[in-house]
Amino acid sequence: MSENKNILTDSHGRDHTYLRISLIERCNLRCTYCMPEEGVKLSPKSSLMTYEEIYDIAKTFVEHGVTKIRLTGGEPLIRKDIPVILEKLAALPVELSITSNAVIIDKFIDVLKANGVKKINVSIDSLDAAKFKHITRRHEFEKVYNNILLLVKEGFEVKVNAVLIKGFNDNEIIDFINFTKDLPISVRFIEFMPFDGNKWDMGKMVSYAEVMQYVNASFSEENIERLQDAPNDTSKNYKIKGYKGSFAIISSVTNPFCDSCNRLRLTANGQLKNCLFSSTESDLLSTLRAGKSIEPVIKKAVQAKLKMRGGMDTLNKLQQPLLYSKNRSMITIGG
Numbered sequence: 001m002s003e004n005k006n007i008l009t010d011s012h013g014r015d016h017t018y019l020r021i022s023l024i025e026r027c028n029l030r031c032t033y034c035m036p037e038e039g040v041k042l043s044p045k046s047s048l049m050t051y052e053e054i055y056d057i058a059k060t061f062v063e064h065g066v067t068k069i070r071l072t073g074g075e076p077l078i079r080k081d082i083p084v085i086l087e088k089l090a091a092l093p094v095e096l097s098i099t100s101n102a103v104i105i106d107k108f109i110d111v112l113k114a115n116g117v118k119k120i121n122v123s124i125d126s127l128d129a130a131k132f133k134h135i136t137r138r139h140e141f142e143k144v145y146n147n148i149l150l151l152v153k154e155g156f157e158v159k160v161n162a163v164l165i166k167g168f169n170d171n172e173i174i175d176f177i178n179f180t181k182d183l184p185i186s187v188r189f190i191e192f193m194p195f196d197g198n199k200w201d202m203g204k205m206v207s208y209a210e211v212m213q214y215v216n217a218s219f220s221e222e223n224i225e226r227l228q229d230a231p232n233d234t235s236k237n238y239k240i241k242g243y244k245g246s247f248a249i250i251s252s253v254t255n256p257f258c259d260s261c262n263r264l265r266l267t268a269n270g271q272l273k274n275c276l277f278s279s280t281e282s283d284l285l286s287t288l289r290a291g292k293s294i295e296p297v298i299k300k301a302v303q304a305k306l307k308m309r310g311g312m313d314t315l316n317k318l319q320q321p322l323l324y325s326k327n328r329s330m331i332t333i334g335g
């Protein structure tokens with residue numbers, strides 16, 4: 001490793017070993033909480049990273065200590081050159097994983113396996129077909145549901161992400177937990193987070209504490225097991241005794257986990273985001289295309305990372321549209 005080896009350590013002592021790469025700004029679903037109704041302004045194709053550029057940038061991060069890369073989007077699987085991207089990144093010494101809505105993932109089982117992808121996160125916000133259609137504005141429930149079963153059958157480690165929205169799917173918390181009875185999956189309830197154009201308000205968010213109220217009302221205390229969270233885990237993990245799977249809560253709003261954050265994000269147009277909530281970005285792609293080293297740009301971006309939630313360190317700040325709407329819409333960050 002070069003003398004720059006700690007370019008991924010920030011001024012708060014956090015080492016960044018996990019890079020999430022968004023491959024595309026487009027998606028085949030239209031989740032209301034993720035993207036504005038009117039859509040997002042897409043980057044021109046020429047401003048998106050090619051697979052060679054994705055590889056070059058990823059390689060630099062790996063040389064400086066990144067050990068995990070997760071591909072996301074938009075919907076990463078609708079990018080035409082996804083097989084080549086997987087193949088290129090699989091040549092790096094990293095754990096490669098993907099987050100997908102799973103609508104078309106059945107067509108990629110072989111290519112995912114061939115490139116060593118073992119962990120797949122699938123988003124599904126309702127186990128009711130009509131509600132699924134309402135939130136995603138698309139009729140794809142059956143495909144997604146069946147593809148979750150297929151991924152498990154094919155031996156992938158599957159995490160299922162559900163964003164909870166009050167009055168919409170909070171009455172399904174127990175159904176989701178019961179989904180883990182016979183399936184070795186982890187269902188993760190995500191607190192609804194504010195981004196540009198997603199009509200967020202605190203009243204729609206279902207908190208970690210509220211999830212646990214539902215759980216405590218349905219299962220007896222001795223059957224609810226608190227599991228050990230993995231280092232740098234964003235989720236608080238639980239299991240119902242006797243169930244094959246587990247469940248967890250990702251509480252970025254009410255119990256943020258910024259102290260142990262090890263994540264950096266690269267957008268499809270080659271911008272480095274040092275935090276999911278940061279309003280600033282660093283242009284790695286233009287630097288690369290100008291033939292210059294991206295290392296100083298990475299180092300500066302990592303050093304500039306704020307201690308908590310891109311500076312929105314209180315619930316009061318997080319609720320100010322003037323602050324959170326400076327950030328992108330989630331669909332162009334990648335989650």
Ligand code: SAM
Nearest residue numbers: 034073074075100101123161192193330334335
């Ligand atoms: N298309 C892929 C998918 O559906 O998983 C990958 C991209 S999607 C942006 C990644 C994750 O971000 C999904 O699990 C989604 O539910 C989550 N997400 C999007 N907007 C969110 C919000 N406002 N609050 C919390 N999670 C959000």
